[in-house]
Amino acid sequence: MFSIDNVRGMLIGTAVGDALGMPVECLSANEIHERFDRVTELMPHPKDERPAGTWTDDTQLTMVVMTSLAASQGLDLLDMSELHIDAFVESQGRGWGSSTITACNRLFNGADPLDSGKVGGAGDGTAMKAAPIGIYAYLDKGDEDTVLDISKQLAPMTHMDVRPVIGMATQALMAYWICKAVDKGEFPAHGPVMEELIQIALELEEEMGDISPHYEREKQHKENVFSHKLELVAAWLAGDEDEKALAASVGNGIYVNEAGPFALGMFLRYGQDFEQAVVRTVNMGGDTDTTAAMVGALAGTWCGKEAIPERLRDPIESVGPLSDLANGFFHSLYEPDQ
Numbered sequence: 001m002f003s004i005d006n007v008r009g010m011l012i013g014t015a016v017g018d019a020l021g022m023p024v025e026c027l028s029a030n031e032i033h034e035r036f037d038r039v040t041e042l043m044p045h046p047k048d049e050r051p052a053g054t055w056t057d058d059t060q061l062t063m064v065v066m067t068s069l070a071a072s073q074g075l076d077l078l079d080m081s082e083l084h085i086d087a088f089v090e091s092q093g094r095g096w097g098s099s100t101i102t103a104c105n106r107l108f109n110g111a112d113p114l115d116s117g118k119v120g121g122a123g124d125g126t127a128m129k130a131a132p133i134g135i136y137a138y139l140d141k142g143d144e145d146t147v148l149d150i151s152k153q154l155a156p157m158t159h160m161d162v163r164p165v166i167g168m169a170t171q172a173l174m175a176y177w178i179c180k181a182v183d184k185g186e187f188p189a190h191g192p193v194m195e196e197l198i199q200i201a202l203e204l205e206e207e208m209g210d211i212s213p214h215y216e217r218e219k220q221h222k223e224n225v226f227s228h229k230l231e232l233v234a235a236w237l238a239g240d241e242d243e244k245a246l247a248a249s250v251g252n253g254i255y256v257n258e259a260g261p262f263a264l265g266m267f268l269r270y271g272q273d274f275e276q277a278v279v280r281t282v283n284m285g286g287d288t289d290t291t292a293a294m295v296g297a298l299a300g301t302w303c304g305k306e307a308i309p310e311r312l313r314d315p316i317e318s319v320g321p322l323s324d325l326a327n328g329f330f331h332s333l334y335e336p337d338q
């Protein structure tokens with residue numbers, strides 16, 4: 001049965017994936033192999049001062065989303081924007097993406113959160129912080145529409161483009177379905193999950209494709225279309241090629257329509273084993289801290305914090321406060337069935 005340990009697993013899992021990927025962010029799989037052979041342990045950043053276990057924007061913004069959803073008992077865009085501004089002020093060295101920086105600058109200067117998103121911003125900054133939305137919907141006894149409603153409002157606050165909306169919605173839905181799967185004791189089957197995610201992506205492309213005029217132009221190229229990337233993930237999951245083939249067909253760079261589908265595929269193939277899932281993800285290179293943070297969030301929700309190896313979770317920066325936040329989130333939303 002789903003328990004507080006699954007919520008702790010989501011947040012600590014995010015931080016472990018984030019910190020494992022932090023030292024090799026934006027290196028290719030070959031570069032990682034040449035320099036480190038294989039990344040399996042937390043390491044300091046090779047060029048700057050960050051010690052082993054340091055996390056980045058992925059964990060920081062996941063905490064923001066959790067804090068606001070719990071405090072507001074749902075999405076209050078104004079509260080969410082204020083917590084984003086606070087995090088932005090404290091963000092030194094956390095590796096924030098350009099669209100989130102642009103939007104938070106606008107919010108800081110008084111912009112309306114309905115009008116602050118970077119037009120055409122297509123980075124992975126919405127998907128990286130999405131998992132708590134799914135867990136919120138589950139704990140608050142909501143459904144898929146709860147997840148979609150929040151994603152459709154929250155993603156454009158920083159990224160005014162349909163792809164980051166889909167990126168947030170698909171990652172959050174996956175987290176929501178994992179909570180239900182934990183109750184059933186059955187790991188989510190990739191076939192039906194991918195079929196449903198592709199359908200939802202197609203519907204969102206139809207419904208919100210026009211929020212960015214750039215997207216109307218860019219969608220002429222199939223690689224810019226999120227639903228197409230999900231179809232590639234589904235084909236990979238149905239075959240027997242390794243994750244190099246997934247990275248080659250979908251990509252795993254900083255764009256949400258690469259990192260998002262890549263993380264979903266890696267979770268659905270390897271997510272029953274937390275360590276294997278995040279280590280394989282990091283060693284594929286690309287936007288490693290974010291892809292591994294997203295896989296870590298999903299695999300951590302499935303496995304729970306106790307299934308994360310101690311050598312990976314104990315040295316994580318602020319691991320105590322992360323656990324406290326997860327506990328508070330759970331207790332503010334969970335009501336046992338009568």
Ligand SMILES: [Mg+2]
Pocket residue numbers: 056057058094095289290
């Ligand atoms: Mg990051």
